Amino acid sequence: MTVEMSATNSAIPGSDLTVVAQALHEEVAGSGLVPPAETGPTAHRLAALARIYGNAPFVPLEQARHELGVDRAGFERLLELFTRIPALRAAVENGPSGRYWTNTVLGLERAGVFDAVLARKPTFPHLVGLYPGPTCMFRCHFCVRVTGARYQASSLAGGNEMFASVIDEVPAGNRDAMYVSGGLEPLTNPGLGALVSRAAGRGFRIVLYTNSFALTEQKLKGEQGLWDLHAIRTSLYGLTDEEYQATTGKQGSFTRVRANLARFQQLRAEREAPIRLGLSYIVLPGRAGRLSALVDFIAELNEAAPDRPLDYINLREDYSGRPDGKLSPDERAELQDELNRFREKAAQRTPTLHVDYGYALHSLMMGTDVQLVRIRPETMRPTAHPQVSVQVDLLGDVYLYREAAFPGLAGADRYRIGTVGPDTTLTEVVETFVTSGATVTPQAEDEYFLDGFDQAVTARLNQMETDIADGWGERRGFLR
Template sequence: MTIEMSTSSPVTTCAVPGSDPIAAARALSDEVAATGIVPPAEVGPTAELLVALARRYGNTPFLPLEQARREIGLDRVGFGRLLDLFARIPGLRRAVENGPAGRYWTNTVLGLERAGVFDAVLDRRPAFPRLVGLYPGPTCMFRCHFCVRVTGARYQASALDDGNAMFASVIDEVPADNRDAMYVSGGLEPLTNPGLGALVSRAAARGFRIILYTNSFALSAQKLQGERGLWDLHAIRTSLYGLNDEEYRATTGKQGGFTRVRANLVRFQQLRAERGEPVRLGLSYIVLPGRAGRLSALVDFIAELNEAAPERPLDYVNLREDYSGRPDGKLSPDERAELQTELNRFRERTAERMPTLHVDYGYALHSLMTGSDVQLVRIRPETMRPTAHPQVSVQVDLLGDVYLYREAAFPGLPGADRYRIGTVSPGTTLAQVVERFVASGATVVAKPGDEYFLDGFDQAVTARLNQMETDLAEGWADRRGFLR
């Protein structure tokens, strides 16, 4: 028996800072009693324990079960019963997902759980990667100060023909049962590859929904005219590095970068509307140190784009925070207070001026907006997994080299070669590269600094796998990882 409850009940918001756990337990008591498995005298105390559990996992999603058991103060039998009861009340699951760390669950963990890929990793069972990043760019026109790219590093133009043929073979190889199995990013700027449109069309013809991650400096009307396959993209996500030319120059080292990107996006909006194209357009904006106050200017910029095509406004914005260079990724109290204020102002202004816009605040900013001090997962060399997770995700560069982590697939990056597990070639498929690595029992011993090869997604996946492995080792195999 499962118990449904309102999405706005005290229970479903019990993990949010400022919520009343006593009121939540009181509201939960009837649902606990309705299960018929808790004696009447124990209903109240059990409800309190369930709320305490939801609050823990809404704030610390990668907490091992045995640690949670000790903190709550139950023996193993009692804790097992509590977990079973938790699973019977969907409102408690929503409480965890609504918590400050809820985006780890909803954006990453639960989708991969449904696909079964975590079990493949833990079982050391070869499986085709759930996500494949295609990194086709031979070069990049920017040099962003937070980017790990080696200055001047690029692929030779002579690698393009063979590289694009290799990408075509990968596209043909990917199982078609997952429409979102591939994305295009870098590495280096994807739009610098003149064959990108043909690759996108090839993937779209097989039913894949390709998202292009780009700086849009080259997303000109001429580019769109010459590579009509770009209109077969599912979405374009533009990384925005400032809101005027000076901010762009300071971040990317490129003069006039913002003016050109803005013109490209405005024209894209107009062409998309004129052609009736379904491709979605979004922005990714990193809130760099000292620029929280610029979020109001971001609202104005989005409004300007929307004015170019009122009937086809911008679809989404992804906001992220740059933690590079901060000890343990922590904000100072003053930065935190300013950023929280500006984020709430941004939310109010976008809701008023552009109500159809979807805003994703990511792992960290979502928690900050709830008033929580939840910190980003911080994987260190000692907590990196020697076998990584190629069943979950790999990246393929223009040479066909396959990398375990998203920030490792940059040409010439010191130490990245250790995370290259093979090469796709006319005689070797991507499936074979992954299978050989997994079946061979190969491992990579992390060195200091290697954690920077992991982006936020890799960090979350690693933390989840470490959590599950700990739960398995401590005897919680059937419940490993808490939410499934």
């Protein structure tokens, strides 16, 4: 077994640490950092370290050091060696929890935004969520939205002017600095196409998160700017009208979404439009067995435009952590089988489809059931992380967490840090919040305002803060 192969395996449960460590011997011996007699134990500890961080990315360094039973000098040496052996880094990134590293942490590290948060530097948010939808045609049972809550149609004109000013304000350089989502359904805003064109004109790649109920041919004709999107990611709520109705409360909605997506595929093929099309599918309780039908659905969509098949799908578990979204242990075992069947079938029927299994499902497929990061009110950060991301709704209100920006949501106004308007820029809103030293004291159930991204960011910041307090400032956060 090569160093690369065996070390890359070291974060996989069941892989033999001794075998992995043996493969590392040569590299450790060649480093000159450890005496020959220490080579074996050091290689073993390096493999164990990869296993720890491949499974639990947000462990503080002191905790890892205690688990390995080494003193601080020895641990420092281990960390130094770790950085010199690329296969170990790959092992962490490919571990059961590797998606936390690759999907979220490492990109933000490269941008330096975690350091800005900890230093309380008022930088412009790295990611800005634009939530332009005044309403939504669905009533999803898991949606936090207050039934019937919407923004007044009279807010649209002023709201769209405000969004245009935010788009103009976002610094160039990070092409993925903005996305369009909700809140409510973005396509219910008739000015969306113009906003997308404006952003694309400045070089931004905008991804639209939508339920695609309103993504009709007529809409696409009337709002040509939608063709300037970088990608459309459709949340799929079932695979039959009955499933859709059970989830969204709307009759016949699957038939319509399917028709919209198929037509969209034909239109983008005809126009040779570079826009990407993806799906997001949450495996709800009772629906693990539907994954095979999901491949059939995608294959059927692809028949609408064989030369432009669907680009990607993101499979997710319900990330909210609410008890009614949880799968039973039996169903989790079933889900593991179904996911592997899905992978095989997708490779055959939809070979070009990119599948992202997210933090949790990726680990489940690898045979572990790692605990998802779960932030609680006591581990929420009173200063949050506006330098990493904020969300702006149709009224210009700026929210700290992704699930807080819904109209009329009880308690969410505590996470509103200001309002963008004719006399106030987003830069000023964030700057005022950060420099004033304002804090939000979390209350019970506030953790539901955080989505999976917010949770990972919070866990990372807490970890870094602990490492720094423990005297590991130079090494804080393990990988970066």
